[in-house]
Amino acid sequence: MVPMRTILRTAALTAVALMTATACGGGEGSTAGGEGPAPADADLTVVTGVYPLEWLAQEVGGEGVAVLQLTEPGMEPHDLELTGRQIGELTEADLAFYVSGLQPAVDEAVEQEASDRALDVADVVELHPVGEGGHDHGDDDGHGHEDEHGHDEDGHGHEDEDGHAEEEAQGDGHDHGDFDPHFWLDVDLMATTAQALGERLGELNPDAADEYTANAEAVSADLEAIGREYEEGLASCERNEVVVGHTAFSYLTEHYGLEQVGVSGVDPDSEPSPTQIADIADFVREHGVTTIFTEPLMPEATAQTIAAETGASVEVLDPLEGVTDDSPGDDYPSIMRGNLEALRTALSCS
Known part of the structure; x- marks a missing residue:
């Protein structure tokens, strides 16, 4: 046999x-x-x-x-x-x-x-624990802000004045286990x-x-x-909030002192609730965010909806999960450099 x-x-x-x-x-x-x-x-x-x-x-x-x-x-x-x-x-x-x-x-x-x-x-x-280096707006009843937006010194959520429990970020909607x-x-x-x-x-x-x-x-x-290009290019910016639909950018934002804000707890292919959209729109208006980032491999509908409500523009920030015609480059180095230019424009960096 x-x-x-x-x-x-x-x-x-x-x-x-x-x-x-x-x-x-x-x-x-x-x-x-x-x-x-x-x-x-x-x-x-x-x-x-x-x-x-x-x-x-x-x-x-x-x-x-x-x-x-x-x-x-x-x-x-x-x-x-x-x-x-x-x-x-x-x-x-x-x-x-x-x-x-x-x-x-x-x-x-x-x-x-x-x-x-x-x-x-x-x-x-x-690897980073899931939820580290950013926050989401995936809770219909509360906000997922970190640090000055609601986390205590240990990074744990707490109840806000309205009695809503704030929660830790839940990653990007995919089951990655404990690490990003x-x-x-x-x-x-x-x-x-x-x-x-x-x-x-x-x-x-x-x-x-x-x-x-x-x-x-x-x-x-x-x-x-x-x-070095990222360090120099992001050294002096008017804003540091990076609003994305898929919270895949924690390594990038944490490395360069930026704040990732996502419509999170939501799979890239799914639709967020009206409350989630309203929550992120409020954040965009409050912080003067000018750009909502979408990705080559995810639908633009949510980003377009938030942009229409806030006057922000919609641009691509590529998580480099694949190369497509919509990527800001044709290989890893050129896409990373394309992402840098997109961030510099969105954050008004000098």
């Missing part, structure tokens, strides 16, 4: 071969944008589930590493469900590069098929991850270890340059 593991690996090899023959243009299970070697020709194969990790793996891995992306372009990465072919890719990959808590389907598949060949970013950097996985919006954490990835690839392919190290150092230098 043929062992089940052998059957699975044979099926996986067949799936990867089919994928290699048919993939193109960054689609499901393809090398991003058609770049890089096919898995059969590569020194190593790395599977990722979200764009920033795909970009990082390509930059650190270089020409000899095939990077397979599990999320199709234009698809909300949190909602990813894996096909049999994609599970086969994970089974045969040299490395599964992921951040736990972002994509439950990937977490489960890695645990079952690639636990001994995985690099979890949560083991490399310290959107670490890639902090360039310092991305640089730390690049170094860890270079080390792991060097362990897997010692002959190219020096190349991976050099690539990781180059990526870190590029990220450091972006960080």
Whole structure:
């Protein structure tokens, strides 16, 4: 009788071969944008589930590493469900590069098929607890303001004068567990991850270890340059409130001393209640906010409604969960720089 593991690996090899023959243009299970070697020709194969990790793996891995992306372009990465072919890719990959808590389907598949060949970013950097670095307006009866807007020194909510219990922020509407996985919006954490990835690839392919190290150092230098641009560009601004629909920007706002304000407790694809819309509109008027940020992968209806009520404009702030035609750039560095310009305009930075 043929062992089940052998059957699975044979099926996986067949799936990867089919994928290699048919993939193109960054689609499901393809090398991003058609770049890089096919898995059969590569020194190593790395599977990722979200764009920033795909970009990082390509930059650190270089020409000899095939990077397979599990999320199709234009698809909300949190909602990813894996096909049999994609599970086969994970089974045969040299490395599964992921951040736990972002994509439950990937977490489960890695645990079952690639636990001994995985690099979890949560083991490399310290992820923020959900709700840290911002607040939401997801409670129909109360406000989720932090610090001067209602939190005590310990960060816990309390009852306001009307007897409404203020609550902690509840994240971005997706079940990420206890930690926010959107670490890639902090360039310092991305640089730390690049170094860890270079080390792991060097362990897997010692002959190219020096190349991976050099690539990781180059990526870190590029990220450091972006960080300097943010520090200088956001050093003097008239406002610091960043109003978003999907509270995915805590790493960015906390790093640069900004305040993230979200229509929170609401999935990016769902509609908030009239009370939530009124609550955020009041905040916008009270603080003189001029811009409501939406995202390439989420509906604009809520942002447009709030803008119509307050006179604010609607602009894109990209959480870098994927690259689309509406992104303010075509890769990680250009999108981060596009986000900086959007923030500078919205916050009236000099």
